[in-house]
Amino acid sequence: MTETSVPQHMSYVAEHHEPSWREGLKTGIPTLFGIGAWGLVVGVAMVKTGLTVAQALAMTLVVFAGSAQLASLPLIAAHAPIWVIFATALVVNLRFVIFSALLAPHFSHLPWKKRFLLGYVAGDMTVALFLQKYPSEEPQLGKLSYLKGLLYPNWAAWQVGSIAGILLGSTVPPEWGLGFAGTLAIICITVPLVASRPALAGVLVAGAVSVLGAALPYKLGLLLAVLLGMGVAMFIEEWMEKKHG
């Protein structure tokens, strides 16, 4: 499908739909506290690694990927070659390729710049929340507005937290464990996703693999966890279907 021949019935997906925008915003609001706290932790970490305030601000604004930023900091401190840092960030971010494969088909009719930007700002939590509301790729009124209601505040909360962390720097005591708020937000998003036995099995396997593989380089344990978790969930889903005919 080319972008110029958008079927008539799909054009309304992109139309601004106020109720959906608000619903997205409302769904995402509680996560913003966790996101902001996480951003703060990453902001503090950047300054403590020795980045100047300007560098840290640039990093949070253009990179906008907490786990990749955190993974790059010790490498920057150790004067690792830039291509090694780049490769590390790519591997840490590989799960986003899967996320983009899940989200992109919903919006394939949009102009490429818009698609590029939407993908760029789509982090872990928003993808999960969006797919919970719209599991099917069918065009639906307000889909884009709902996604924007999730994405934009999420981006803003991360930046506010991160910039606060950069400016406050070492005045935030690490023992407060503010990053735990981010973990709690993710727990809340994960619980409703574990609604079936295959999903539960997948989540347990993913959790176990990522703990066991935590020492692997390039955060490969994270990627491995996602792949094995998905595989096990699918295996159990098919096994259950066979059993019940």
Add this chain to the structure above:
Amino acid sequence: MADWEIWLTIAALAVATAATRSSFWLVGHHITIPKRVQEMLRYAPACALAAIIAPDLLLDGGQVQFSLANLKLVPGVVATAFYVWRRNMLQTIVFGMAFYTVLRVLHIFS
């Protein structure tokens, strides 16, 4: 690292974000994903989120810490139960942080 090297690194990291997050948004319509793989991908978000939180809850200084001395495990489990009961994310975050802070400050299990 020299100043310009850090700036170059930041640019490289931005490319890494764009290359992964925007990949299928830009080239997806040229790629057909088999139906079976598509079905499997549905489980990816839940698995990714679990893979992000599990090490934070279970690892303490690189070691699996399955005891009450693990400051995050107990509040994590209790907060999960709290969320299943109340189904309110903000309350859960506030409750979980409060619980965690009380354990930490009062040294209840350690």
